Amino acid sequence: MIVYIAEKPSVGRAVAGVLPKPHRAGDGFITVANGDVVTWCIGHLLEQAEPDAYDPEYKKWRKEHLPIVPKQWQHQVKPATRKQLNVVKKLIKQADVLVNMGDPDRVGQILVDEVINYSGVSKEKRLAAQRCLISDMNPAAIKRSLNDLRRNSDFIPLATSALARARADWLYGINMTRLCTLQGQASGYQGVLSVGRVQTPILGLVVHRDLEIENFVSKPFCEVFIELTTAQNQTYMAKWQPSAACAPYMDEDGRVLLKKLAETVLNKVLNQPGTVLAVSESIKKQAAPLPYNLSTLQIDASKRFNFNAQKTLDICQKLYETHKLITYPRSDCRYLPKGHYNDKDSVTQAIAQTSSALVKAVQQADLSLQSKAWNDSKVSAHHAIIPTSRALAASRLSADEQKIYELVARQYLMQFYPPFTYQEKQIDTEVAGGLFISRQKEVLSQGWKALLPARQSQEHEQEFSAAKLPNLAQGDHVQCTAARLDDKQTSPPKHFTDASLLSAMTGIARYVSDPEIKKVLRDTDGLGTEATRAGIIELLFKRGFLSKQGKEIRATAVGRRLVLALPEIMVRPDMTAHWESQLEAIAQKHISYSQFMAPMLDGLHKLIEQVSQIRFSGLQGQGKAPRRKRTSKR
Numbered sequence: 273m274i275v276y277i278a279e280k281p282s283v284g285r286a287v288a289g290v291l292p293k294p295h296r297a298g299d300g301f302i303t304v305a306n307g308d309v310v311t312w313c314i315g316h317l318l319e320q321a322e323p324d325a326y327d328p329e330y331k332k333w334r335k336e337h338l339p340i341v342p343k344q345w346q347h348q349v350k351p352a353t354r355k356q357l358n359v360v361k362k363l364i365k366q367a368d369v370l371v372n373m374g375d376p377d378r379v380g381q382i383l384v385d386e387v388i389n390y391s392g393v394s395k396e397k398r399l400a401a402q403r404c405l406i407s408d409m410n411p412a413a414i415k416r417s418l419n420d421l422r423r424n425s426d427f428i429p430l431a432t433s434a435l436a437r438a439r440a441d442w443l444y445g446i447n448m449t450r451l452c453t454l455q456g457q458a459s460g461y462q463g464v465l466s467v468g469r470v471q472t473p474i475l476g477l478v479v480h481r482d483l484e485i486e487n488f489v490s491k492p493f494c495e496v497f498i499e500l501t502t503a504q505n506q507t508y509m510a511k512w513q514p515s516a517a518c519a520p521y522m523d524e525d526g527r528v529l530l531k532k533l534a535e536t537v538l539n540k541v542l543n544q545p546g547t548v549l550a551v552s553e554s555i556k557k558q559a560a561p562l563p564y565n566l567s568t569l570q571i572d573a574s575k576r577f578n579f580n581a582q583k584t585l586d587i588c589q590k591l592y593e594t595h596k597l598i599t600y601p602r603s604d605c606r607y608l609p610k611g612h613y614n615d616k617d618s619v620t621q622a623i624a625q626t627s628s629a630l631v632k633a634v635q636q637a638d639l640s641l642q643s644k645a646w647n648d649s650k651v652s653a654h655h656a657i658i659p660t661s662r663a664l665a666a667s668r669l670s671a672d673e674q675k676i677y678e679l680v681a682r683q684y685l686m687q688f689y690p691p692f693t694y695q696e697k698q699i700d701t702e703v704a705g706g707l708f709i710s711r712q713k714e715v716l717s718q719g720w721k722a723l724l725p726a727r728q729s730q731e732h733e734q735e736f737s738a739a740k741l742p743n744l745a746q747g748d749h750v751q752c753t754a755a756r757l758d759d760k761q762t763s764p765p766k767h768f769t770d771a772s773l774l775s776a777m778t779g780i781a782r783y784v785s786d787p788e789i790k791k792v793l794r795d796t797d798g799l800g801t802e803a804t805r806a807g808i809i810e811l812l813f814k815r816g817f818l819s820k821q822g823k824e825i826r827a828t829a830v831g832r833r834l835v836l837a838l839p840e841i842m843v844r845p846d847m848t849a850h851w852e853s854q855l856e857a858i859a860q861k862h863i864s865y866s867q868f869m870a871p872m873l874d875g876l877h878k879l880i881e882q883v884s885q886i887r888f889s890g891l892q893g894q895g896k897a898p899r900r901k902r903t904s905k906r
Contacts, residue, residue: 274308275367276404277360277384279374282593283406284312287373290411290418300359309363313374317357318386320442321346335454338880339447341873345439347390357387364391370401372424376654377602378859379803381427382434403427407600407654409592410662433859436868440851443876444469448842451883452834456895459888463895465834466815469848470800471808472835475817476843477776477783478768479827479835488764493527494534498541498708499754500701506742507753510701510708512537527762534757537706542755546703548748553697560686560720562606562645563656566802567778569601569679574771576725577675578823581774581806587676588657595669596662597626598680600654602803607650608658613642616688618661623681625663627674630681633723637688645687658684682723689720697741703752712741767824770809777805786846789853798852799845833890839882847875 278284284302288295292305301311323330323340325348330337349357364370370388374380381403388398401424406417445468452465496512514528521530528534564572566585573584588601616639624634645656659681666674692715699710713736744750768776776783778798784790800808812818817831827835835843851872857863 273367274369274371275363276308276310276371276373277364277387278310278312279380279383280314280593281312283373283375283409284310286409286411286596287406287414287418290414298359300356301363309367311360311363312356313360313383313387314353314356316383317350317353317360318347318390319350320438321348323446333450333454335451335884338451339443339873339876340450341443347386360387361391364388364393367397370397370424371404371421372401372427373404373406375602376405376407376600377604377803378430378434378437378801382431382438385424385431399425401425405654407603408660409596410660413660429861430859432865433855436858436865437855440869440872441469443873447876447880448883451880452838452886452888455883455886456888456891460892461888461895462893463830464815465888465891466817467834467838467842468808469851470804471812472838472842473845473848474773474777474799474808475812475827475831476835477773477845478818478825479832479843481765481768482827482832485764485767490761490763491523491529492531493523493529493760493762494531495528495758495760496534496537497756497758498703498752500546500703500708500710500750501753502742502744502748502750504742508699508710508739508741510699510710513707513709515707523762531757531759538755538757541703541706541708541752544704544752546701546708546750546752548744548746548750549700549702549707550746551697551699551744553695555693555716556696557691557693558719559691560643560689561683562643563608563658563683563687564680565603565606565656566601567604567774567798567805568606569657569676570806571771571774572679573676574769574774576679577672578770579672579676580770580809582810583672584676585806587673591673591677591680595664595673597622597660597664597677599656599658599660601657603654603657604802605651605654606645606656607647608645608655609651610646610648612655612658613646615661619659619684620688622661622663623659623685626659626666626669627678627681628666629678630685633682633685636722637685638690639688641688641690643687686720686723689723690717692719692721693717694736699741699744701750710741712739714740767821767826769823769825773809773825774805780845780849783844784846784849785844786850789846789850799848830891830894833888837886837888837890839879842879842883 276284276287278287288302288304288310291308291310294305296303301309303309325346326340326342330340364387370393372381372384372388374384388401402421403424403426404417404421406414408414448467449464452467453463456463456465498510498512499507500510501507514522514526518528518533521533522528566588569588570579570581570584573579574581579587585601588598591598592601620634620637620639624631657680659677669677694716695714697712697714701708701710715736766772777800780798781790799805809818812831813820816828817834819826819828841847854863854868858865858868
């Protein structure tokens with residue numbers, strides 16, 4: 273008997289739907305015609321045990337207990353799903369072959385593996401287990417996945433990475449939250465000061481951005497523009513490019529801060545002859561953006577519709593599980609297997625049937641094109657989020673579901689459009705010893721940008737000038753017939769929004785100060801995972817550390833004081849970005865579990881010593897009485 277173990281009931285029922293009929297529904301499982309059984313978890317059936325499971329004394333929060341480090345790690349059964357765990361355990365013991373059908377990611381792998389291990393099956397049965405990766409909930413796609421089973425043991429490194437993450441988060445979250453809360457209470461704070469290795473650096477990003485804006489001192493700077501007239505009486509504008517000799521009067525961004533210098537240049541060049549030093553022209557092509565992963569979809573949904581990250585994820589889950597219109601949404605990958613290229617006809621037809629707004633886009637797509645998105649070497653457990661071959665009447669979707677579906681579908685259709693093409697032209701002109709530069713960008717072909725909504729298309733094309741530069745050659749003579757000086761002010765950075773905070777989390781290397789860590793981070797590394805980022809941001813709002821003013825995200829007084837009191841290493845992203853890099857290295861078999869955990873524990877001991885000296889005096893009289901049911905593990 274084969275027992276298929278899905279991550280959730282909806283996936284289990286979808287899997288059973290393609291297996292031999294008739295079916296016999298049981299309590300928490302489905303038996304198919306050949307005697308095989310499909311069962312399911314309900315998310316995590318097991319969770320890391322609470323501290324008091326290791327020692328009843330740990331029920332009390334005391335500094336002398338810290339750090340709490342289990343010698344033998346334990347799981348505990350989630351009370352709400354105890355009944356289903358017993359069903360799955362019984363079936364696991366009866367099975368001849370087990371198939372792990374958890375979602376195609378790190379969490380999905382460990383979620384089913386931990387239940388198999390908890391059930392106490394033999395080593396032989398564990399090693400014989402199979403792995404099925406499902407990223408599309410439609411019957412044809414599920415059948416393909418069932419015909420392409422892999423050895424579950426091939427995914428041990430992925431599961432080990434998930435295990436290391438869970439345990440490290442538990443150790444850090446439990447110990448630091450207890451310690452900070454106890455220190456806060458000693459200073460008169462009436463509440464839990466929740467700390468996590470992901471949530472606290474996110475809060476730190478917001479606090480430091482808020483402070484940067486508050487402390488920003490605007491500085492005046494100047495720009496010089498001149499009008500040049502050719503022998504044929506054509507005119508064009510050029511901007512002064514300060515020389516190296518001007519560096520003492522410029523800021524780090526190359527802006528001229530001394531107005532007298534700009535005025536001198538202005539007076540020097542007005543009505544003076546000039547010479548064309550160089551003319552360059554080139555045709556540039558911009559390929560279509562890759563299909564979405566979850567973060568890029570959440571960022572675009574925030575910009576376009578002001579959806580927060582959690583709302584977008586919730587809509588995606590419904591489009592995936594209920595409507596079966598998109599592939600697995602919790603993906604961090606933006607590439608597609610080459611085999612999926614063969615589905616282009618059925619997928620584009622489904623888009624046209626589901627979205628009337630995209631019918632024309634489908635008709636004009638060139639399905640003979642193949643973008644760089646189809647690349648097997650870039651795909652691991654899961655691939656980019658794309659529409660499925662299933663069509664559905666638009667009336668069955670809510671307005672918000674339609675918006676997200678069309679975002680995903682439009683991004684997929686862009687793969688079958690030519691590049692956006694433009695001509696770039698530059699004229700370098702010398703006047704009275706000064707260098708003046710004119711640039712022009714002219715759209716030649718919209719290509720994939722034809723699919724952008726009007727407003728977004730206008731934003732993309734703001735840098736493209738309507739005025740054309742004259743046809744000139746090196747050595748041509750011109751005359752400076754007008755000049756102006758623009759007085760400007762430097763601007764502070766903007767407060768974070770849902771979109772920019774998500775962007776910061778995914779591109780965290782920009783905020784990492786340690787150059788060595790910055791070096792090893794890849795583009796896909798970030799704070800948290802695709803599946804957890806939205807929840808962590810929401811958590812910070814629920815705990816009263818963040819608030820919203822319109823679209824702007826700002827730290828509350830409590831959030832700010834917590835960050836400013838903690839050691840720098842806890843509130844900057846360097847440490848957790850380094851963790852993420854190492855966890856990925858475990859998944860890729862580059863380092864071992866112990867090579868990650870040992871230094872992590874050493875660092876935890878040092879932090880406990882540091883935080884034990886902190887007094888959260890600024891929080892005196894704030895907060896609510898703590899409810900100590902559970903603490904953060906992130």
